[in-house]
Amino acid sequence: MMTLxxxxxxxxxxxxxxxxxxxxxxxxxxxxxxxFGCGLGQCGSCTxxxxxxxVLSCVTPMVLLEGKQVTTxxxxxxxxxxxxxxxxxxxxxxxxxxxxxxxxxxxxxxxLQRNSKPTDEQIRAELEPQLCRxxxxxxxxxxxxxxxxxxxxxxxxxxxxxxx
Amino acid sequence: MNAPxxxxxxxxxxxxxxxxxSFSLADAFAQQQExxxxxxxxxxxxxxxxxxxxxxxxxxxADGSITVFTGKAELGQGFKTAAHQIAAEELDVAFGALKVxxxxxxxxxxxxxxxxxxxxxxGGTAIQNAAxxxxxxxxxxxxxxxxxxAENLRTENxxxxxxxxxxxxxxxxxxxxxxHVQAQPKSKLKDPSIYKVMGQSVPRVDIPAKVTGGAxxxxxxxxxxMLHARVVRPPSYxxxxxxxxTSAIEKLPGVIKIVRDGNFLAxxxxxxxxxxxxxxxxxxxxxxxxxxxLPKQDDLLNVLTNLPxxxxxIFERSNPAATGVKTIEAxxxxxxxxxxxxxxxxxxxQFVDGAMTVWSHTQGVYxxxxxxxxMLRMPPASVRLIHxxxxxCYGHNGADDAAADAALxxxxxxxxxxxxxxxREQEHAWEPYGPAMVTKLKATLDxxxxxxxxxxxxxxxxxxxxxxxxxSMLAAQHMAQPFAVPAPKPLPLPEGGGDRNAIPFYxxxxxxVVHHFIPAMPLRISAMRALGAYHNVFSIESFMDELAVLAxxxxxxFRLKHLDDQRGxxxxxxxxxxxxxxKDQKPPPDRGFGFAFARYKNLAAYCAVACEVEVNRxxxxxxxxxxxxxxxxxxxxxxxxxxxxxxxxxxxxMSWTLYEAVTFDDTRITSTDWQTYPILRFNSVPESxxxxxxxxxxxxxxxxGETGQGPAAASIANAIANATGKRxxxxxxxxxxxxxxxxx
Numbered sequence: 078m079m080t081l082x083x084x085x086x087x088x089x090x091x092x093x094x095x096x097x098x099x100x101x102x103x104x105x106x107x108x109x110x111x112x113f114g115c116g117l118g119q120c121g122s123c124t125x126x127x128x129x130x131x132v133l134s135c136v137t138p139m140v141l142l143e144g145k146q147v148t149t150x151x152x153x154x155x156x157x158x159x160x161x162x163x164x165x166x167x168x169x170x171x172x173x174x175x176x177x178x179x180x181x182x183x184x185x186x187x188x189l190q191r192n193s194k195p196t197d198e199q200i201r202a203e204l205e206p207q208l209c210r211x212x213x214x215x216x217x218x219x220x221x222x223x224x225x226x227x228x229x230x231x232x233x234x235x236x237x238x239x240x241x
Numbered sequence: 242m243n244a245p246x247x248x249x250x251x252x253x254x255x256x257x258x259x260x261x262x263s264f265s266l267a268d269a270f271a272q273q274q275e276x277x278x279x280x281x282x283x284x285x286x287x288x289x290x291x292x293x294x295x296x297x298x299x300x301x302x303a304d305g306s307i308t309v310f311t312g313k314a315e316l317g318q319g320f321k322t323a324a325h326q327i328a329a330e331e332l333d334v335a336f337g338a339l340k341v342x343x344x345x346x347x348x349x350x351x352x353x354x355x356x357x358x359x360x361x362x363x364g365g366t367a368i369q370n371a372a373x374x375x376x377x378x379x380x381x382x383x384x385x386x387x388x389x390x391a392e393n394l395r396t397e398n399x400x401x402x403x404x405x406x407x408x409x410x411x412x413x414x415x416x417x418x419x420x421h422v423q424a425q426p427k428s429k430l431k432d433p434s435i436y437k438v439m440g441q442s443v444p445r446v447d448i449p450a451k452v453t454g455g456a457x458x459x460x461x462x463x464x465x466x467m468l469h470a471r472v473v474r475p476p477s478y479x480x481x482x483x484x485x486x487t488s489a490i491e492k493l494p495g496v497i498k499i500v501r502d503g504n505f506l507a508x509x510x511x512x513x514x515x516x517x518x519x520x521x522x523x524x525x526x527x528x529x530x531x532x533x534x535l536p537k538q539d540d541l542l543n544v545l546t547n548l549p550x551x552x553x554x555i556f557e558r559s560n561p562a563a564t565g566v567k568t569i570e571a572x573x574x575x576x577x578x579x580x581x582x583x584x585x586x587x588x589x590x591q592f593v594d595g596a597m598t599v600w601s602h603t604q605g606v607y608x609x610x611x612x613x614x615x616m617l618r619m620p621p622a623s624v625r626l627i628h629x630x631x632x633x634c635y636g637h638n639g640a641d642d643a644a645a646d647a648a649l650x651x652x653x654x655x656x657x658x659x660x661x662x663x664x665r666e667q668e669h670a671w672e673p674y675g676p677a678m679v680t681k682l683k684a685t686l687d688x689x690x691x692x693x694x695x696x697x698x699x700x701x702x703x704x705x706x707x708x709x710x711x712x713s714m715l716a717a718q719h720m721a722q723p724f725a726v727p728a729p730k731p732l733p734l735p736e737g738g739g740d741r742n743a744i745p746f747y748x749x750x751x752x753x754v755v756h757h758f759i760p761a762m763p764l765r766i767s768a769m770r771a772l773g774a775y776h777n778v779f780s781i782e783s784f785m786d787e788l789a790v791l792a793x794x795x796x797x798x799f800r801l802k803h804l805d806d807q808r809g810x811x812x813x814x815x816x817x818x819x820x821x822x823x824k825d826q827k828p829p830p831d832r833g834f835g836f837a838f839a840r841y842k843n844l845a846a847y848c849a850v851a852c853e854v855e856v857n858r859x860x861x862x863x864x865x866x867x868x869x870x871x872x873x874x875x876x877x878x879x880x881x882x883x884x885x886x887x888x889x890x891x892x893x894x895m896s897w898t899l900y901e902a903v904t905f906d907d908t909r910i911t912s913t914d915w916q917t918y919p920i921l922r923f924n925s926v927p928e929s930x931x932x933x934x935x936x937x938x939x940x941x942x943x944x945x946g947e948t949g950q951g952p953a954a955a956s957i958a959n960a961i962a963n964a965t966g967k968r969x970x971x972x973x974x975x976x977x978x979x980x981x982x983x984x985x
Contacts, residue, residue: 092512092514093494093514093515096514097514100512100513100514103461103513104463104512104513107463108454109454109455109456109457109458109461110453110454112458112460112583112584112632113460113584113585113662114583114584114585114665115585115665115914115915116517116664116665117665117914117915119665119914119915119916120583120665120915122583122584149454150452150453150454151453151454154453155453156449156450156453156455159449159452159453163452163453166448166452167444167448167449167452170442170444170445170448170881170885172317172445172448172451172452173317173318173319173633173885173886173889174316174317174583174630174631174632174633175317175447175448175451175452175457176317176458176582176583176584176631176632176633177583178451178452179451179452179454182452201923201924201926202923202924204923205922205923205924207923208583208915208920208922209583210581210582210583210632210633210635210893210920211317211633211889211893212888212889212890212891212892212893212895212896212921213885213888213889213892214892214921214923214926215888215892215926215927215929215930216885216888218926
């Protein structure tokens, strides 16, 4: 039994210690957003945020996460109360099949948390580990730029949430 | 064909009992449309031809709730939202006033596959006409109740309204079986000038869940008591399992069962990662006898042109008066290419009391049901296939195979739902690839610089090995009593397969087009977005540029000179104008401009793409800087959805065109992940893509999913030639090939 802190809540997880975080999130905690894409750390669909950094959950064993804060897309906001990055992706219609999108958003979110005004070049460089097959890249870039503007506005508001 | 389905749906119809419908549908339309033409009776449009009952498409309950049924599936292309818009428009209800149920063999019509850019043409058209006819029926019923002529009534927001203010909602008007009537050939459709929902960029209905972690995919299904399975595939095509000691694996934590049936091997465990570990152990324990059967990867030109083929002249035009003075020839090749879905295929199956239910991201629930029923030797009526979204497929990927895997495994564990998730290496090595192709072109210019004679030969496999029969599915091929792979067939023209878009859309006085259909399939292949049109358009449009250079003509002007079709000319002019294309233009140093055009299948959407590419002369690295497209897809339902499809087509086609080839040695596929099969990453994404839509109000839907693939490829190839002065004819146009051409 291990304690895992996900989206601000502690969970007791009974999984073998070498189990990659992805399987724990998807099956034990029933969180859908992080996706299985390759299991090899090559495509980024499983990206979540751990202690502020984008992490590939498919190659991160659970045992390494003791005492750390894990944030998934579910931890940012909901359909009713979307976080700025979620609102931005909806407003830009930045998805086709959408399978890669949760991972994209989490890596972009990690970037925006440490650099609230990245350049277009910095965004592209940051998203390098993330693959999209539908060719939605232009919209994804537009959505991240929109998220920057929305976060700027949200900063003024008291209820701004951010991932740890 | 789908009579049992209609009965199912009728049973769920709720309503006010045994009201006898006292008028016929033809009466309802009597004042609204022309008299039907003389026999033979014309059939209703789109998929209404094969599923004519209106309640196959639209159900209205007594409480007024509206459900629209479509046999087409949401693949991430936005069809569900478009279907929603069309139905809301023609029913005259708000967008949010209805729900759409997609492909499910128990609930929806059989619309075959969601493929070929046909969903709007077949399914969208059916929904549009069914909705219009349902609305007319409701008006007719209100007319009867109000004792007023139907033409005096109007509809608004799900209510029929009389001039005197009397109103009746659709729910009040509908009665049992009222909609169980056959569609008429013609409908009174709304005038596009009064559209409220169609033509609007309504946000996609599926996106909110996808960006907030909602359950959106078959991968996200968690049924009570669900088990996790993994398959151990053979290491190569045709490998035979000679030995497999499973005793140690059966004792691994969580392992419930090992399923072996001939060369089909799978393991089922309580928890997902337990199944992954057991799969690895099982793979290590399995011993296979392999056969070296694959051709030489670097010699596909000779491999394909030397395989036996059935040769058909598919187009011939002759005008002896037109003669030429300058002749050139060229050969173009395309390697095997992968769909490369980001999420490996997945399916869930459950076998209860002799009935099998399979949840799958298949493109064809009915054909898949047929294949799985045959594999399990069950009656199709005992198998239900339900479409649940998956990762984008771009054609026939591993979806159907994963569905068959899940069904075969679930049968061994009655009662328990079983989820099968393919691994990355399995999707890459076992998906049916887009076929390799060769085209040989030869053309002659006359003294005025016009094409006098055109010869085109294409060498290709079929472009569909989709199920229908069990033999198309890996699990059935690998069983102890295997099902044979069905004999491949060329797909018939006018849509075609390997010869899709092989016939030139331009006007040439002399033309000769031959399709060399190759039955032998050294690699597993099937339908990939645009089928043969990707390579044929790449070839034709590259060669058009070669001829334009020979004629000393501007590429855009040269195309227009050979094209009469006005809608084709319009997209060419629109793309050129949007790009800022000018005759005698000079690109900046190390950059090139490219242009290409096609009408998909020569009968669907029109698309032209202009682009600017930069080539690093030192490394050979090409970079798409910007692209401008123009598209005419007929009546536009969702402009942003159409734009999204074209943007995606350009970016995906760029990835195919610049980077992608399946690799193999003499026995095994060697491109088994994203390191060995690299695709586009963010550092190569263009600076901008613009899409200009030419809307054609009231014209038929032409579809848009595949129209951009060919023009984007050729536009990029032409820009590389323009930048370097070197023509590359072998896909993909890699950095190394460009560098070698520059240095040659």
